[in-house]
Amino acid sequence: MNRGGIRRLVSVASPVSIAAALFIVIVVASAIFAPWVAPASPLAQHIPNRLQSPGADGHLLGTDEFGRDILSRLIYGARVELVIALGATAVAFVLGSFLGLIGAYIGSWVELVSMRLVEALLAFPPILLAMLVVTIYGSGQLTLIVVLGLVFAPAFARLTFAQTLSVKSAEYVEAARAFSAKTPTILGRVILPNIAGALIAQLPITLANTILLESGLSYLGLGITPPTPSWGGMVASGQRFMAVDPTLLIVSSATIVLTVLSFGLVGDAVRDWLDPRERKALRAR
Amino acid sequence: MTPYIVRRLASGILLVWIVLTLIFLAIHAIPGDPAYQLAGGDSGVTKEGLEHIRNGLGLDKPFLVQYGDYLGGVVTGNLGTSFSTGQKVTAAIGSRLPITLELISCAAVLSIIIGLPFGAWAARRRGWRDSVLSGVTSIALAVPVYVFGAVMVLLFAVTWHVLPAGGLPPFGAGPGAHIERLIMPVVTLSLAFLAIIARMTRASVGETLRQDWVRTATSIGYRPNVVFRDHVVRNSLNPVITVIGLEIGTFLGSSVIIERVFNLPGLSSLLIDGVTSRDYPVVQGVVIVISVLFVVINLIVDIVYGLLDPRTRQR
Numbered sequence: 156m157n158r159g160g161i162r163r164l165v166s167v168a169s170p171v172s173i174a175a176a177l178f179i180v181i182v183v184a185s186a187i188f189a190p191w192v193a194p195a196s197p198l199a200q201h202i203p204n205r206l207q208s209p210g211a212d213g214h215l216l217g218t219d220e221f222g223r224d225i226l227s228r229l230i231y232g233a234r235v236e237l238v239i240a241l242g243a244t245a246v247a248f249v250l251g252s253f254l255g256l257i258g259a260y261i262g263s264w265v266e267l268v269s270m271r272l273v274e275a276l277l278a279f280p281p282i283l284l285a286m287l288v289v290t291i292y293g294s295g296q297l298t299l300i301v302v303l304g305l306v307f308a309p310a311f312a313r314l315t316f317a318q319t320l321s322v323k324s325a326e327y328v329e330a331a332r333a334f335s336a337k338t339p340t341i342l343g344r345v346i347l348p349n350i351a352g353a354l355i356a357q358l359p360i361t362l363a364n365t366i367l368l369e370s371g372l373s374y375l376g377l378g379i380t381p382p383t384p385s386w387g388g389m390v391a392s393g394q395r396f397m398a399v400d401p402t403l404l405i406v407s408s409a410t411i412v413l414t415v416l417s418f419g420l421v422g423d424a425v426r427d428w429l430d431p432r433e434r435k436a437l438r439a440r
Numbered sequence: 441m442t443p444y445i446v447r448r449l450a451s452g453i454l455l456v457w458i459v460l461t462l463i464f465l466a467i468h469a470i471p472g473d474p475a476y477q478l479a480g481g482d483s484g485v486t487k488e489g490l491e492h493i494r495n496g497l498g499l500d501k502p503f504l505v506q507y508g509d510y511l512g513g514v515v516t517g518n519l520g521t522s523f524s525t526g527q528k529v530t531a532a533i534g535s536r537l538p539i540t541l542e543l544i545s546c547a548a549v550l551s552i553i554i555g556l557p558f559g560a561w562a563a564r565r566r567g568w569r570d571s572v573l574s575g576v577t578s579i580a581l582a583v584p585v586y587v588f589g590a591v592m593v594l595l596f597a598v599t600w601h602v603l604p605a606g607g608l609p610p611f612g613a614g615p616g617a618h619i620e621r622l623i624m625p626v627v628t629l630s631l632a633f634l635a636i637i638a639r640m641t642r643a644s645v646g647e648t649l650r651q652d653w654v655r656t657a658t659s660i661g662y663r664p665n666v667v668f669r670d671h672v673v674r675n676s677l678n679p680v681i682t683v684i685g686l687e688i689g690t691f692l693g694s695s696v697i698i699e700r701v702f703n704l705p706g707l708s709s710l711l712i713d714g715v716t717s718r719d720y721p722v723v724q725g726v727v728i729v730i731s732v733l734f735v736v737i738n739l740i741v742d743i744v745y746g747l748l749d750p751r752t753r754q755r
């Protein structure tokens with residue numbers, strides 16, 4: 156993306172999507188710089204100080220049921236959350252676009268096998284597929300990355316498949332073939348860059364979805380294993396103690412909602428910006 | 441119509457078979473020694489644990505025999521016995537399935553009877569209605585179901601004391617208490633689904649309204665309300681039904697979480713306990729039941745699709 160492109164993106168973006176982008180920047184920055192940003196260790200327990208209200212004793216957002224600093228746990232939780240979201244999205248992107256590309260370009264039995272595989276993955280409710288794998292391999296960051304990648308790969312596969320079909324007989328692809336370029340070259344260097352727009356627009360949405368699903372698993376106690384902080388796990392313990400103090404429930408829920416909403420809004424903005432019809436409408440405004 | 445239904449049925453059965461095979465492979469065809477991995481991998485495998493799993497899942501038999509036993513068991517309704525309770529898996533599922541079915545069918549009906557009119561209402565006149573719809577639905581889609589559920593409990597049960605917090609007494613013990621405790625779970629489960637239906641309806645009705653025949657009908661004197669009610673809505677239903685089919689999977693998954701949030705004695709607690717204690721027959725059984733349910737609902741959606749739109753039957 157060149158500088159003019161960025162300027163155009165900012166000029167057409169609504170204030171809401173700019174705010175969403177800013178929020179994502181804050182979450183990412185606090186995840187990267189967690190040890191310097193967090194006021195305390197996310198694991199340091201202090202039972203006498205349990206379930207403190209915000210502001211008490213230097214704990215900006217109070218403490219949880221073990222007397223751990225909630226803000227610090229949210230910040231370190233962002234780390235866990237983003238590593239899984241990015242990892243899973245990368246797996247989904249690579250696996251899905253590979254299946255879609257070869258399925259659409261080569262056709263015949265390759266198409267049959269790859270697209271049947273995609274359909275079979277879609278035949279499971281996502282969270283069930285994740286639970287089945289977690290039962291067998293145990294929960295952990297790596298398992299979660301792989302299984303969430305599998306769950307969201309079909310979306311990329313279908314998108315790539317449709318896009319590849321529509322450009323595969325374009326003249327520039329014919330030209331590459333006439334120059335006797337090898338199939339991997341055509342797929343990677345010619346087709347992929349030309350359909351990248353649609354795939355990129357899918358990225359923020361997939362990030363939001365992986366965060367939603369991962370925190371759901373962690374909420375059920377099947378995702379990130381305590382005491383490692385995870386936003387979903389924090390909502391679960393917040394719910395257990397909400398009659399005493401609802402702070403934990405409210406701030407951890409709000410963090411998840413704002414993050415997912417922001418990724419969604421940024422995704423919408425990117426899609427509008429990449430879609431020429433929408434772009435014209437935006438410019439006319 | 442009949443050939444269409446037969447064709448859909450055949451592909452549904454094929455899909456069920458693929459799903460069953462994948463579940464079988466996931467558990468019985470782990471690279472290396474499946475029993476070893478299933479007993480806990482490198483952390484804490486005991487000799488008894490290994491034996492237990494080998495016998496319990498029949499992993500000592502030849503692979504194809506295992507597959508045959510498994511498929512035969514599923515067809516005859518024998519899903520094995522639970523490792524931890526010794527109860528028949530079919531019986532355990534049978535006693536909990538009605539609650540799950542009750543929850544999802546109530547929520548689905550609620551989502552459709554609110555989502556469709558809401559979407560159509562927003563599509564009729566663009567402007568503020570549109571903003572209301574996109575605002576409300578964006579939030580409904582970004583808020584995870586368990587957050588919704590927890591906040592509902594916080595507001596309605598803990599703070600205002602207007603609804604009971606969780607659990608579900610059987611309908612026979614008192615319909616009032618039963619329905620009262622079903623309100624929050626059903627509303628929570630329907631929110632996201634409702635939002636998707638409303639959005640799709642808005643988009644689809646909006647597109648239909650721009651068709652030439654709508655303008656023609658209005659200009660030759662049909663009342664706009666009549667055109668809208670009798671023709672526009674019906675012609676806009678197809679994409680909505682497609683989206684319902686696509687989203688049913690997420691919807692079923694959410695029901696698993698909702699049951700945990702509100703402590704409902706449905707399939708979810710069985711599944712979650714099974715996952716935590718590595719009770720494979722139970723996990724396998726519940727996953728089979730929900731996945732098959734998913735395929736069946738999609739099949740019904742397909743058939744409804746064909747009923748509503750004769751054009752799709754030809755394919």
